[in-house]
Amino acid sequence: MKPAPFDYVRCDSLEEAAEVIAQHGDAVRVLAGGQSLMPMLNMRLSRPSVLADIMQAGDARxxxxxxxxxxxxxxxxxxxxxxxxxxxxxxxxxxxxxxxxxxxxxxxxxxxxxxxxxxxxxxxxxxxxxxxxxxxxxxxxxxxxxxxxxxxxxxxxxxxxxxxxxxxxxxxxILSEGTGVGFCEVGRRKGDFAIVACAALVSPDRVRLAVGGVNDTPVIRDWDAFDPAEESDALNALAWSLDAREDLHASARYRRDLVRSLGAKALQEARTCAA
CATH class of the missing domain: 3.30.465.10 (Uridine Diphospho-n-acetylenolpyruvylglucosamine Reductase; domain 3)
Known part of the structure; x- marks a missing residue:
């Protein structure tokens, strides 16, 4: 399919893009990388009247x-x-x-x-x-x-x-000195969106785990620094607290299992990074 007709505006600055949006409101879509927008245009899921291209705007890069x-x-x-x-x-x-x-x-x-x-x-x-x-x-x-x-x-x-x-x-x-980080995920193939992704931050007084792919938005859980022996129980409680969804890629149970395993892996990576 091809996109529905639209007017194209090449913006040389973010100020110009802001003016185009102010003039046309929700009839405008902003084109930057286009990796999500172009498929939506081609499938006519998005039908803007104006496309504002900001990739030539020096102040945007x-x-x-x-x-x-x-x-x-x-x-x-x-x-x-x-x-x-x-x-x-x-x-x-x-x-x-x-x-x-x-x-x-x-x-x-x-x-x-x-x-x-x-x-x-x-x-x-x-x-x-x-x-x-x-x-x-x-x-x-x-x-x-x-x-x-x-x-x-x-x-x-x-x-x-x-x-x-x-x-x-x-x-x-910018993270404070002494903070360790970890990141890992599981997807159907390398480069696909994650079925579950976990980002970890570990400092002397805080442990944080961020989980993506389970709820509709990223979920953040903070703990006071806990003994690694308590980690399994903490991750299990986190997994059950999430509103895990089922789709053609994974069941809710599998997503909760991934939270437990990937969470432990990301936290260990963060501890190693902080050491």
Whole structure:
């Protein structure tokens, strides 16, 4: 199939894109990497009147880091972030998660913010953003607002972004020294969306596990630092607390089993990283 007719606007800046969205509202779709949008257009699941292309916007392709935050612009491709100097030191959890995102070809086109905007509950980048208490920066015209990941993801492919807003950037906090990280997942094939994915953070006073692919949004569970002997009971309680769904890929029971096994693996990886 081919997309329904639309007007195409190549935006040279995020300001221009924000103006196009302000003018046309929910009739606009923003094209960045296009890995999710283009199939939806071709199948006519999305029928915008205007397509605003931001991939030529220089201010959308910037990655900046300071002592507290890694900021990633709306047009930054996943491959570009993977190649960012010292990403393993600046944000080791993100560095571990990115190789699990799709395939080399899709990472070369797909954007970080596009994955966040799509809000697939099995996607690795939204899970990592939630695990790190990251922030989404939304722009409406000349105004901006900041939304934490926990408030941004509302449901399966449902977010707090209004129709007349654009994601300008996302921000990942820089982890404190001594924090170990782990990431692992299981999918049908390498590069597929995860059936279950787990991201772990371990510090001297906190243990955190983030789970994707089970509920409609990433699930975060924090514990005070516990003895590894208590880990099995904690993971079992977490698995049963989740609203595990059944689909053609996996049963609810299998997803809960994966939470237990992958959770233990991610936590062990994080402890090793912190040592």
């Amino acid at each position: 910037q990655i900046t880091a300071d002592k507290a935050t890694l900021r990633i612009g709306a047009g930054v491709r996943q491959t570009a972030l993977s190649a960012y100097p010292d990403l393993c030191k600046i944000n080791p959890l993100l560095a571990r998660a990115l190789p699990w995102v799709g395939h080399t070809q899709t990472r070369a086109r797909g954007t970080v913010c596009g994955s966040v905007a799509h809000a697939d509950p099995s996607a690795e980048i939204p899970l990592t953003l939630a695990a790190l208490d990251g922030t989404v920066i939304l722009r409406r015209g000349g105004k901006r607002r900041r939304v934490t990941a926990s408030d941004f993801f509302l449901g399966m492919m449902l977010t707090d972004k209004a129709d007349d807003e654009i994601i300008e950037a996302v921000e990942f906090p």
